[in-house]
Amino acid sequence: MFTIRRICVFTGSRADYGSLVPVMTALRDDADVDLKLLVAGGHLVPAQGYTLDQVTKDGFVADEVVDMVLANDTPNAVAKSFGLGAIGFADALERLDPDLLVLLGDRYEALAVAVCAMLRLLPVAHLAGGDVTEGSTDDPVRHAITKMSHVHFTASEDMRRRVIQLGEHPDTVFNTGAPTIDSVVNAPLIGRDAWASIYGRELTEPTIVVTYHPVTANPDASHEGLVALLDALEHFPDAAVVFTGTNVDQGGNSLAKLIDDYVANHPRQAILVPSLGKLPYLSLIHHANVVVGNSSSGLTETPALHTATVNIGSRQEGRPRAESVIDCGETAADVRAAIDRALSVELQERAQHAQSPYGDGKATNRIVEVLKKVDLDSLVPKRFFDLPTAFSASGDAEA
Known part of the structure; x- marks a missing residue:
């Protein structure tokens, strides 16, 4: 007898929400699926734009909401927020009682809900496993979520290989591409003039978008890198500069203060929009000449929108790059030189032909098809998948 599958999608911040929207939309509109939505984390933080409102505006119902983020941004406070999240999740x-939980990425909010799902033997489908970000604490969080998940959707074949390397059975690991690229390919982008009228800032030439987040593996580098970036921007007085808000991570408050001060001191040049929402953000990137910072969006969506990227520091180290991405150090001279290069005719033309290494824009259908048909009973309990090559206890490959 056929039964409708109850699928719960978790979103903990704008960082995962934009990528999940295509999948959530497809699940919501599918008659064979009862979509439930669990919202938490940065979505309920006013400084992040209280993006729960955006979730509702996009036509989704937040079936459960968990307020978990403490006001402080110290490591101790983040750990306590994790604990509050676990209690709420x-x-x-328990109330939602889903058949399957879907989550994306590598943040502590997602780890907390994955732990809760594991303890209740609830199958988990994880998007964006197998990625590498050596400059942040995301790597161990991402890999831990992988080990608590039962179905995996990766953005590339290399990422699929890494998930299998972690002991996941190849039959449960699907290289679908990243659904965030689906958003780029299908987005009805807002025109330049319309965007300017909404946000009160003309996107003159050049337009520089700044998206900068804490480097969780090295908080001191976060401060140094942002100071260098702000110093470098002084050399582009004719540029329109649009800042987006920082993530809810340790050290985020001090970075937000630096950005607030810069915008206050450069009212004719710079604006800060804490949370744009997916479509306005993609539209802004499309109209910009360069995206500068250390956000994953500079490596995923930005190349697909044919805009140049300046990636600062080590936060995204290990991730694949399109030919339109320029990596630079964390000094003002490094950042200034990288922006100059990104604004050159050569790089601007190269960006027009760049392709994101994160997929072809057709991930959503592949993901939803698996979510609807996968045999849930076969997923729990999990078994460890050993790679074909055996190793001795000493670490030497056996003959």
Whole structure:
């Protein structure tokens, strides 16, 4: 007898929400699926734009909401926020009682809900596993979520290989591409003039978008890198500069203060929009000449929108790059030189032909097809998948 599958999608911040929207939309509109939505984390933080409102505006119902983020941004406070999240998620999953939990990425909010799902033997489908970000604490979080998940959707074949390397059975690991690229390919982008009228800032030439987040593996580098970036921007007085808000991570408050001060001191040049929403953000990137910072969006969506990227520091180290991405150090001279190069005719033309290494824009259908048809009973309990090559206890390959 056929039964409708109850699928719960978790979103903990704007960082995962934009990528999940295509999948959530397809699940919501599918008659064979009962979509439930669990919202938490940065979505409920006013400084992040209180993006729960955007979730509702996009036509989704937040079936459960967990307020978990403490006001402080110290490591101790983040750890306590994790604990609050776990308590709230345990109760939320008990009430929702889904057949399958879907989550994306590598943040501590997602780790907390994955732990709760594991303890109740709830199958988990994980998007964006197998990625590498050596300059942040995301790597161990991402890999931990992988080990608590049962179905995996990766953005590339290399990432699929890494998930299998972690002991996941190849039959449960699907290279679908990243659904965030689907958003780029299908987005009805807002025109330059319309964007300017909404946000009160003309996108003159050049337009520089700044998206900068804490480097969680090295908080001191976060401060140094942003100071260098702000110093470098002084050499582009004719540029329109649009800042987006920082993530809810340790050290985020001090970075936000630096950005607030810069915008206050450069009112004719710079604006800060804490949370744009997916479509306005993609439209802004499309109209910009360069995206500068250390966000993953500079490596994923930005190349697909044919805009140049200046990636600062080590936060995204290990991720694949399109030919339109320029990596640079964390000094003002490094950042200034990289922006100059990104604004050159050569790089601007190269960006027009760049392709994102994160997929072909057709990930959503592949993902939803698996979510609807996968045999859930076969997923729990999990078994470890050993690679074909055996190794001795000493670490030497056996003959």
